[in-house]
Amino acid sequence: xxxxxxxxxxxxxxxxxxxxxxxxxxxxxxxxxxxxxxxxxxxxxxxxxxxxxxxxxxxxxxxxxxxxxxxxxxxxxxxxxxxxxxxxxxxxxxxxxxxxxxxxxxxxxxxxxxxxxxxxxxxxxxxxxxxxxxxxxxxxxxxxxxxxxxxxxxxxxxxxxxxxxxxxxxxxxxxxxxxxxxxxxxxxxxxxxxxxxxxxxxxxxxxxxxxxxxxxxxxxxxxxxxxxxxxxxxxxxxxxxxxxxxxxxxxxxxxxxxxxxxxxxxxxxxxxxxxxxxxxxxxxxxxxxxxxxxxxxxxxxxxxxxxxxxxxxxxxxxxxxxxxxxxxxxxxxxxxxxxxxxxxxxxxxxxxxxxxxxxxxxxxxxxxxxxxxxxxxxxxxxxxxxxxxxxxxxxxxxxxxxxxxxxxxxxxxxxxxxxxxxxxxxxxxxxxxxxxxxxxxxxxxxxxxxxxxxxxxxxxxxxxxxxxxxxxxxxxxxxxxxxxxxxxxxxxxxxxxxxxxxxxxxxxxxxxxxxxxxxxxxxxxxxxxxxxxxxxxxxxxxxxxxxxxxx
Ligand code: NOJ
Numbered sequence: 001x002x003x004x005x006x007x008x009x010x011x012x013x014x015x016x017x018x019x020x021x022x023x024x025x026x027x028x029x030x031x032x033x034x035x036x037x038x039x040x041x042x043x044x045x046x047x048x049x050x051x052x053x054x055x056x057x058x059x060x061x062x063x064x065x066x067x068x069x070x071x072x073x074x075x076x077x078x079x080x081x082x083x084x085x086x087x088x089x090x091x092x093x094x095x096x097x098x099x100x101x102x103x104x105x106x107x108x109x110x111x112x113x114x115x116x117x118x119x120x121x122x123x124x125x126x127x128x129x130x131x132x133x134x135x136x137x138x139x140x141x142x143x144x145x146x147x148x149x150x151x152x153x154x155x156x157x158x159x160x161x162x163x164x165x166x167x168x169x170x171x172x173x174x175x176x177x178x179x180x181x182x183x184x185x186x187x188x189x190x191x192x193x194x195x196x197x198x199x200x201x202x203x204x205x206x207x208x209x210x211x212x213x214x215x216x217x218x219x220x221x222x223x224x225x226x227x228x229x230x231x232x233x234x235x236x237x238x239x240x241x242x243x244x245x246x247x248x249x250x251x252x253x254x255x256x257x258x259x260x261x262x263x264x265x266x267x268x269x270x271x272x273x274x275x276x277x278x279x280x281x282x283x284x285x286x287x288x289x290x291x292x293x294x295x296x297x298x299x300x301x302x303x304x305x306x307x308x309x310x311x312x313x314x315x316x317x318x319x320x321x322x323x324x325x326x327x328x329x330x331x332x333x334x335x336x337x338x339x340x341x342x343x344x345x346x347x348x349x350x351x352x353x354x355x356x357x358x359x360x361x362x363x364x365x366x367x368x369x370x371x372x373x374x375x376x377x378x379x380x381x382x383x384x385x386x387x388x389x390x391x392x393x394x395x396x397x398x399x400x401x402x403x404x405x406x407x408x409x410x411x412x413x414x415x416x417x418x419x420x421x422x423x424x425x426x427x428x429x430x431x432x433x434x435x436x437x438x439x440x441x442x443x444x445x446x447x448x449x450x451x452x453x454x455x456x457x458x459x460x461x462x463x464x465x466x467x468x469x470x471x472x473x474x475x476x477x478x479x480x481x482x483x484x485x486x487x488x489x490x491x492x493x494x495x496x497x498x499x500x501x502x503x504x505x506x507x508x509x510x511x512x513x514x515x516x517x518x519x520x521x522x523x524x525x526x527x528x529x530x531x532x533x534x535x536x537x538x539x540x541x542x543x544x545x546x547x548x549x550x551x
Pocket of ligand 1: 064065101165201243309310
């Protein structure tokens with residue numbers, strides 16, 4: 001495979017250094033601990049690691065409040081430790097991408113400190129100010145209920161500053177050429193230290209026009225071209241994976257119709273409709289979302305996730321549909337957040353039901369794009385709802401049944417490890433699952449291995465196949481003369497389906513079991529799908545390996 005399109009068929013894994021593995025016993029995860037776990041990730045089949053923010057930060061938004069973009073939070077180690085980690089990943093053939101948080105900084109960042117103290121500071125115009133409180137100051141909060149305004153008065157500056165997120169996260173004035181140059185410099189710095197790109201935080205806000213009195217802020221998409229050009233000129237195979245929860249028709253503005261903007265975006269539209277489909281046991285919303293997000297340029301790719309470190313954001317569903325997802329997966333008030341989402345981890349949302357977890361993962365691996373797995377979800381970790389906001393789903397990785405799940409030798413872990421109940425580390429941990437051939441972890445490892453052998457999902461054309469059953473999703477992919485077909489039963493009831501693949505009498509070869517199928521005389525296939533059942537079929541035969549060659 002040519003190096004520069006590595007992301008087209010990758011398996012991403014998202015890690016928080018702070019809560020992954022503590023090597024020095026101070027209670028806080030660190031780069032050395034993460035480096036020791038690289039073989040675990042490699043064994044799982046991960047090909048790219050996404051590191052959440054690890055730069056110096058007051059830690060008021062779990063590192064998304066950066067106070068020095070060129071450093072490492074000393075609690076996690078040193079720049080030297082980072083480079084050792086990056087080298088270790090490279091040695092094992094894994095890429096590293098890092099969070100790039102440049103929509104805002106911490107209010108403790110020296111740039112903001114200088115800007116607020118002196119109107120003549122060269123950094124004053126790096127932020128967004130207003131002498132008076134703008135009329136729309138009480139609108140557009142991202143964390144409603146927690147955050148009450150988007151403009152806060154700074155006593156030292158004698159002016160209001162704009163913050164799309166928390167008030168300790170002043171927005172950078174990204175239209176300022178000096179700020180743009182600094183963003184490039186930050187990217188160049190980390191590229192030089194071995195990363196293959198960035199998960200860019202809050203992209204729609206980075207590129208939005210900012211300032212008092214702007215009613216309909218324009219999106220400055222040319223900025224994305226600037227970022228793309230810069231990183232690729234510096235390092236040809238580097239990418240940006242955009243966090244941009246936008247309507248499907250907006251997608252093309254982010255990736256560019258000439259593939260000249262960002263290479264990857266999270267598919268939030270499919271994510272929300274996937275949960276709606278699972279909640280209602282109806283494939284229709286998911287198929288619609290897939291159709292609406294089809295047709296990315298060849299060299300762009302979707303990142304797909306089930307859960308991430310934030311709430312499961314259902315904000316783009318119709319209110320009645322959102323209520324259906326709440327009812328199915330987050331019925332209690334404590335499960336919900338910001339009136340728009342669910343803050344639980346995946347396993348508790350699905351009642352720890354392994355059939356449904358496997359169904360969800362199988363969908364993640366077979367929808368168009370590449371999977372992004374959140375650490376801990378591979379063993380079905382739970383959440384701690386006594387923790388505030390999104391922190392409930394950010395507890396430390398459960399490695400073993402040793403104290404604190406083997407995460408740390410300290411008695412004061414940075415976040416409490418889940419100890420009690422069905423998700424407690426004494427019986428839910430990676431070591432136990434490694435030893436158990438039937439565990440979720442080992443199943444997932446096998447699925448990842450198989451998924452990597454099916455480049456059609458990443459590269460091919462998607463063709464929904466009609467099964468006549470509203471709970472059975474049948475998706476076919478065609479690519480370079482090869483085809484695969486995936487069946488999923490979203491329902492708790494068994495269901496026999498009869499369908500045509502559209503490829504005449506070519507038999508279906510079961511890639512995960514022995515349920516191979518031949519058509520009847522009329523080229524119709526029949527498959528009995530068990531509750532939440534799944535099938536991965538190669539259409540025709542297994543000789544695809546002989547003809548496969550990626551771009
Ligand atoms: C999106 C991140 O995913 C979230 O965790 C963070 O709070 C905001 N951006 C602000 O950086």
